[in-house]
């Protein structure tokens with residue numbers, strides 16, 4: 001178990017907000033972390049982390065976020081929003097600018113620059129498979145290395161950290177390395193889930209934002225505080241709702257400056273997190289009410305999807321009392337693993353099962369899964385999706 005200080009101001013004081021638990025494929029015990037707020041600056045984050053998260057090895061072996069087979073449309077749209085924000089607010093960035101993307105994956109975001117004629121593009125990613133995928137897809141160099149170990153031959157005009165800071169146990173270490181590699185007046189673009197907006201939007205999955213891999217819940221104020229410690233001063237912000245992920249992404253552009261005057265504490269995200277937790281608890285209660293009849297009847301069911309939602313519901317709701325005869329997931333990395341001793345199968349397994357009842361445990365992919373299930377299931381099988389709020 002790993003205890004943490006505030007990622008924004010490094011303060012050690014904490015106020016507890018929530019404990020989030022998960023059941024993970026291949027593990028018998030559920031695992032948990034605590035969501036806390038810093039009373040010194042207002043930043044919210046997870047602490048008492050299970051050992052499985054926040055390790056370099058965890059990301060080095062990860063290939064699921066590379067999207068080698070193709071980028072979901074929703075993610076491509078987000079990348080386009082990032083590109084637009086940068087080029088609208090940083091006029092000095094032009095096709096000759098030196099750009100580095102940290103956490104580049106297979107180079108999908110850098111490709112947005114490439115198609116506009118940018119040529120000086122470099123990516124870094126902890127995942128070992130990233131470099132080969134980026135070379136194959138786009139011919140963009142993505143080095144499979146940690147930023148701290150990267151030795152650049154010159155400084156960069158723009159560094160990007162998209163969907164990275166929310167994952168890091170010690171974001172200050174990466175930011176120190178990034179700031180050192182920027183030219184004077186160089187720019188940093190960051191994108192994180194917007195904690196001030198967690199309970200805003202439509203049909204939100206309860207506790208979606210407390211993912212196993214997300215351990216920092218930043219707002220504008222806590223980002224400013226964190227980045228300010230590394231001499232990075234805000235230029236522009238934008239919070240955009242994305243219908244695919246059903247959450248808001250906070251974009252921020254920062255400029256490297258020698259002087260840091262400090263930032264006043266802000267407790268907006270603390271309040272937003274409390275609202276979000278109350279909202280999620282209500283949604284979870286509704287969801288359990290919806291499943292209650294079938295759970296109580298003991299009817300055999302198949303659960304489709306072993307992602308974060310299922311991991312959370314198995315640990316924190318009555319789902320674990322259901323008569324689950326099998327799990328199904330389309331991702332091969334889960335096949336052959338077990339959740340609560342019950343095996344995870346490929347979707348094709350369903351076609352040999354006769355009449356079954358399937359619960360689809362995904363909000364984002366529900367439509368897609370329903371379509372796929374209709375090809376595999378007998379005519380009298382039943383498919384349930386989760387209630388939209």
Ligand SMILES: [Zn+2]
Pocket residue numbers: 006007008009010011038039040041042043
């Ligand atoms: Zn703090």
